[in-house]
Amino acid sequence: MTAAQASTRSFTLQQPEGFLRHLAAGGDTIDLSGVTLTEIWSLAAIAALARKERKNPLTVVGVEANVRAFAKAVGFDELVDARRAAVQGEEGRTVRLTEVWGEEDVEPVASATAKLLAGEDPQRRSSRDALQYVVAELLRNAFQHSQDELGAVTGAQRNDRGLHQARPTYQVAVADTGRGVRKSLMEQHWDIESDEVALERALWPHYSRAFPYGRTGGAVNAGLGLFYISELVKDLEGRLLLASGSASLVIDTALPQRQRFLSVGFPGTLVAFEIPVETARDFVDLFDDVARRAKERTPRRLVQENLRFEDPPPPVQKFIVSLFLENNAEAQRLAQAELIPRLARKESVALDFVNVRLCTQSFAHALLYEALRISWATRTPIYVVNAQPVVRSALKHVEMYAQSG
Ligand SMILES: Nc1ncnc2c1ncn2[C@@H]1O[C@H](COP(=O)(O)OP(=O)(O)OP(=O)(O)O)[C@@H](O)[C@H]1O
Ligand SMILES: [Mg+2]
Numbered sequence: 001m002t003a004a005q006a007s008t009r010s011f012t013l014q015q016p017e018g019f020l021r022h023l024a025a026g027g028d029t030i031d032l033s034g035v036t037l038t039e040i041w042s043l044a045a046i047a048a049l050a051r052k053e054r055k056n057p058l059t060v061v062g063v064e065a066n067v068r069a070f071a072k073a074v075g076f077d078e079l080v081d082a083r084r085a086a087v088q089g090e091e092g093r094t095v096r097l098t099e100v101w102g103e104e105d106v107e108p109v110a111s112a113t114a115k116l117l118a119g120e121d122p123q124r125r126s127s128r129d130a131l132q133y134v135v136a137e138l139l140r141n142a143f144q145h146s147q148d149e150l151g152a153v154t155g156a157q158r159n160d161r162g163l164h165q166a167r168p169t170y171q172v173a174v175a176d177t178g179r180g181v182r183k184s185l186m187e188q189h190w191d192i193e194s195d196e197v198a199l200e201r202a203l204w205p206h207y208s209r210a211f212p213y214g215r216t217g218g219a220v221n222a223g224l225g226l227f228y229i230s231e232l233v234k235d236l237e238g239r240l241l242l243a244s245g246s247a248s249l250v251i252d253t254a255l256p257q258r259q260r261f262l263s264v265g266f267p268g269t270l271v272a273f274e275i276p277v278e279t280a281r282d283f284v285d286l287f288d289d290v291a292r293r294a295k296e297r298t299p300r301r302l303v304q305e306n307l308r309f310e311d312p313p314p315p316v317q318k319f320i321v322s323l324f325l326e327n328n329a330e331a332q333r334l335a336q337a338e339l340i341p342r343l344a345r346k347e348s349v350a351l352d353f354v355n356v357r358l359c360t361q362s363f364a365h366a367l368l369y370e371a372l373r374i375s376w377a378t379r380t381p382i383y384v385v386n387a388q389p390v391v392r393s394a395l396k397h398v399e400m401y402a403q404s405g
Helices: 003-009 016-026 040-050 065-073 076-080 103-118 122-146 180-185 195-202 225-235 283-296 328-344 361-378 389-402
Strands: 029-031 059-061 094-100 152-159 169-176 239-245 247-252 259-262 266-276 317-320 349-352 382-385
Touching: 016 029, 016 040, 016 239, 016 247, 016 259, 016 266, 040 059, 040 076, 040 094, 040 152, 040 169, 040 266, 065 076, 076 094, 094 103, 103 122, 103 152, 103 169, 103 328, 122 152, 122 169, 122 180, 122 225, 122 266, 122 283, 122 361, 180 195, 180 239, 180 266, 195 239, 195 247, 195 259, 225 239, 225 247, 225 266, 225 283, 225 361, 283 389, 317 328, 328 349, 328 361, 361 382, 361 389
Parallel strands: 029 059, 317 349, 349 382
Antiparallel strands: 094 152, 152 169, 169 266, 239 247, 239 266, 247 259
16 A cells, blocks of 8 residues: 555544545545544544535545444534534543534533543643643634634544554544635735635734734734644644645644645634643643743733732622633623723722633633723722632733733
8 A cells, every 4th residue: 555545544633634635625525435544633524514504515425334433433423413412422532523602612612521531630630721721712713713603513532542552642623614714814914815824824922813913912812822722732742733725734743844734724624633641741831831932922011010819908899700711702791891891990800710720811811901901001900819820820911911012
């Protein structure tokens, strides 16, 4: 067998090009004859395309026995037949393909995915936190930017056989069949001449369809989601595939040339993220490192500290963040309706992060970016209580860039 034949016979993230080309060449039918191995990212991609509500659903033929068994185990048929499944799976091994429809599902699906896959083992805590973080960011991107009415498809898997035997990994995938990264970025950035350029810039810190280049954020977005994800994958020595439109960006830390582009993409946006099951890195340190790198690439003013990590004086109104965690639309509503009017009147507010172990940078941004700008203008402090280290780091990072652009 030649190398080319071998790569089309197993659809792995180590060689993503074979699958993407096969998909692109197949039109409305995808023939899996001779394919003996698939990973969750390729099934998530096929499932997203094959969902029944579509006008021209994809037909899948020639499925070999072991691929069929895997597809069955991860709920491929139910998803394609529009039988909506709750997040479930085989503990420690797979998280079934799940269709996610709205922001209110981001936090539950992200934490269930991480928990199902990585469990409570302290050795896997960092990987688990990274998975939760990444799934939340990717699902939210699908809702905020793709305009896919069918929502997003996500699934996850632990790989510990074959190529992965010596170094087991966790893999998560999120796919949508929306307008793609380039079209969405072009709402704001007219100079993006190709899908490749769009993918490269989507990883820049503070680059987003939501605000012009040079600023650090809009009301809802900071343009940091994919930056954090790509930095996490490098630090954790994993792999990332970002396929959209006619191009893909691949980060593979096992290769000498860590980042490369492919001239084949996905009709929508497909992201696959893979990291080792065990890592010596502590997630809090890791997160701080990524925040530091984003800061180094952001212009800075003299920062005045209005975020106070201490108990507020008694009359201050307190808001419980866990009630709307990772629901950025809700965070924004709270900021507009409650936080900003008070701060504008020079009344302090307090945010209570009790029961919040982890929050994404995007969520911290949606909640606090505008509020911090007002608090800065009116010199009125925002109090934060019960914040865990990762939460504290995310909030401090927002405070730093909210005052710079
Ligand atoms: N699934 C998607 N479909 C279409 N465009 C996307 C998708 N995911 C990301 N993008 C584009 O890539 C840009 C960068 O994404 P990223 O997650 O880094 O930042 P953001 O979502 O704009 O801000 P933040 O994540 O900080 O809230 C987005 O603004 C959007 O234009
Ligand atoms: Mg985002």
